[in-house]
Amino acid sequence: MRRRGGALKIVKELDAFTKVPEDYQRTTASGGTFSIISISAILILVFSEFLYYRSTVMKYEYSVDVDMLSSLELEVDMTIAMSCQYLGADIVDLAGESVPSNFLTMADTTFELSNEQKQWFETRNAVLSSIKDYRSLNDLVMLESITSTPFPQTDMSDGSTDSCRLVGKTSLKKVAGNFHITAGKSITHARGHSHLNAFIPLDAYNFSHRIDKFAFGASVPGSINPLDGTLYVTDERARIFQYFMQVVPTEYETLSRHQKTHQYSVTDRIRTLDHSKGSHGVPGIFFKYDLSAVSVKIVEERRPFWQFLVRLCGIVGGVFATSGMIHLLVGAVFDLFGKKNQTTQDTSNSQ
Incomplete structure (x- = not known):
């Protein structure tokens, strides 16, 4: 007991830091x-x-895309100011294979926007125009609830129709291709396919269109589809709309979610066809997409x-x-x- 008490006393008296006596403190x-x-x-x-x-922090990793076995998921929801009976749609890839339009559901609708739809477009365009002020994915995540809000559909209870709505999803090969919508139903033959438009009156042509959704793959937080909310109205009958897209394979990995998808950038070209002036082509809407050789991986991490x-x-x-x-x-x-x-x-x- 003495030895134990002495050891405790030594430990109590042991102090590596010099203390100031209380009498010297003021x-x-x-x-x-x-x-x-x-x-x-x-x-x-x-x-x-x-x-x-x-x-959390977002880290971006870039690498060469070597995954050629996975598919490219295309989702379309758009409205064209023409009757469905005059429209045809097809996808032709770089390998020459054609994807028929049976993946699309065509339904008669009206092109005029309701007040709710106009408000949706205004909000959407305001969000897209503000993206240039953001510099990181963390800033864009808060916009997900706005950008992922579906387009309010038209009430067709009155039976008035003047347009055609095209909605559908399909899986494509990871090669460049051309998704086009032109006048006349398409027929497949040995040399490819053609559109029967010889009997369609010229006054029935009107490729004014509204794109509610155009996406390659699942939606992830912060992803923006540049064509969503696109609206073009024209009085020209023979007009061609071309969209050139660069599709980037993207892998999104957060603490609670792991998703593979595709993002894309787009540029457009619009011109009126006039054969007498050398402006040739077929009236319609053409989406030409190409795959980027570089893939992006976005990883969410916590600080150690x-x-x-x-x-x-x-x-x-x-x-x-x-x-x-x-x-x-x-x-x-x-x-x-x-x-x-x-x-x-x-x-x-x-x-």
Whole structure:
């Protein structure tokens, strides 16, 4: 028992840090003020650091796309200002294979927008125009609820129709292709396919169109389909609309989700056909897509816990050290001015 008590006494008396005797310590109002300010600053910084640690970062990895076995998922929802009986749609890829239009559902509708649909378009265009102000995927994630809101459909209870709505999904090979919508139903023959449009009157042509959705693959947070919300209205009968798209394979991996999809960029060209002026072609809407050789992988990661601990130690130690130096500096300044005032008073009294 003595040995044990002696060991405890030695441990209690052992102290690597020299302590100032309590008789030499003096509490002041300035010291208490600096202590309160320091503790408050530490609490605020620790809380902000915890929020920073809880947030995630997005890392972008680029590599050559070697996955040629997967498919390219195409989803279309658009309306054209022509009757469905006059329209035909096909997909022809670079290998010469044709995908018939039976994946599309064509339904008569009206082209005039309701107030709710106009509001949807205005909101959508406002969101797309503001994207240039964002620089990271974290900023775009909050726009997902807006950009993924489906287009409000037209009420057809009155039976009035002047347009055709095309909706459908299909799987394509990962090669360049051309999805086109022209006048006349398509027929397949040995040399490819043709569109029967010889008996369609010219006044029936009107390729004014509205694209509610045009996507290659599943939607992921922050992904924007540039053609969604596109609206073109024209009075020209013989007009061609061409969209040139670059499709990029994208892998999106977050803490709770893993999704493979495709994003794309697009440029458009619109012209009126006039054979007398050398502007040849077939009136219609053409989506020409090509696959990028580079794939993008977006990975969401948390910051390491050891980094969080190191930053906390830096905050606590830095605030205490800085506040101590400021306190000493302020005290020295006050003491200096106090001594000068005291010297001045003593001089005036002696005179």
